[in-house]
Structures are given as structure tokens and as C-alpha cells.
Amino acid sequence: MRTLISNALSCRAAPDPGAGGGASPAEVTTADEALKAEDARYAAQTGLDFFAMERLFADDLVYLHSNGVIDDKAGYIESQRSSAVIYRSMQRSDVKVRVFGPVAILTRRAKFEVRVNGDERTANLLFHSIWTKRGAHLQFVSFQALPAPD
Numbered sequence: 001m002r003t004l005i006s007n008a009l010s011c012r013a014a015p016d017p018g019a020g021g022g023a024s025p026a027e028v029t030t031a032d033e034a035l036k037a038e039d040a041r042y043a044a045q046t047g048l049d050f051f052a053m054e055r056l057f058a059d060d061l062v063y064l065h066s067n068g069v070i071d072d073k074a075g076y077i078e079s080q081r082s083s084a085v086i087y088r089s090m091q092r093s094d095v096k097v098r099v100f101g102p103v104a105i106l107t108r109r110a111k112f113e114v115r116v117n118g119d120e121r122t123a124n125l126l127f128h129s130i131w132t133k134r135g136a137h138l139q140f141v142s143f144q145a146l147p148a149p150d
Contacts, residue, residue: 029133031097034104037131037138042090045080053077058132058139066125066145088113092127102133109148124148 037056044052054077061073071079079085094108106129114121123145130142 027102027133029099029102029104029131029138031099031104033133033138034097034099034106034131035095037104037140038092038106038129041140042087045087046090048080048086050077050081053080056138056140058134058141061140062142064142064144066123066147084117086115088115104131104138105129106131110145 040052041056043049044056057073057077059073061071061076063071063076065071080087090110090112092106092108092110096107098105098107107127110123110125110127112123112125114123124147125145126148127143127145129140131138132141133139
């Protein structure tokens with residue numbers, strides 16, 4: 001939890017979510033931008049587009065898997081490049097987007113069909129996905145998931 005909070009704070013989260021924190025319009029992330037960025041991430045991962053992953057994922061990415069494993073950008077991409085983890089489909093539902101200046105936090109449910117070390121799995125999750133605008137582009141900076149209750 002400290003890692004998630006620390007990562008969110010390092011993304012320059014605005015103290016007043018309604019005001020954009022004094023960020024210029026070019027620095028403010030919109031909900032639509034965040035949803036499109038998350039869609040691009042899902043497409044990159046299910047399409048094994050490592051170039052897109054490198055571009056979309058922040059160098060300081062913190063990815064907390066639902067099983068408690070923590071990855072950084074290099075480890076997360078390598079697990080897919082090596083075929084240890086293959087995302088077959090990634091879907092979110094009932095998503096809520098909150099924007100704090102350049103930071104967008106997506107929250108709710110996801111269903112990932114994934115092969116892990118040759119075993120097919122369905123992960124029904126509750127998640128936070130955090131994106132921040134750095135320059136003209138959004139970057140994926142943090143993810144945390146836990147198994148969704150039945």
C-alpha cells in the first residue's frame with residue numbers, strides 16, 4: 001500500500017481534484033484520454049507489442065499483481081517477452097475514472113484471460129490503474145489488483 005501511495009504522490013497528484021491543481025490545460029489528463037491509454041495498454045499486451053509497452057509504461061512503473069508479486073517495468077515486460085505470461089484478453093467493467101490534474105486513476109473490475117507458465121487462468125479482479133501525463137503523453141505508472149469476490 002505504501003508503494004501505491006508513494007507512486008501516486010510522485011506523479012504530482014493535485015490537492016484539489018476539481019481544480020486541476022493549477023496545472024495548465026496541456027498538463028491536465030481527461031477521463032477519455034485515460035480510457036484510451038488503458039485500451040492501448042490492453043491492445044499492446046494482448047498483441048505482444050513490446051515497442052508500444054516500452055512507450056506506454058513509465059520507467060518507474062510499479063505493478064502489483066493479484067497474487068502479491070511486484071514487478072517493475074523491465075520485469076513486467078520481460079515476463080511477457082519470455083512467454084512466461086501471455087495475456088489472451090483483458091477487459092474492464094464498471095470503470096470509474098478520477099482525474100487529479102495530470103493524474104488519472106481508473107478503478108473497478110477487470111477480467112483477464114492469461115496463460116502463466118503454460119497454465120490457462122481467468123483472473124477476475126478489482127483494480128486501480130494509474131496514469132499520468134508526462135509531456136504530451138500519458139504513461140502507465142502503477143497498477144494494483146486483488147481477486148474480486150464471487
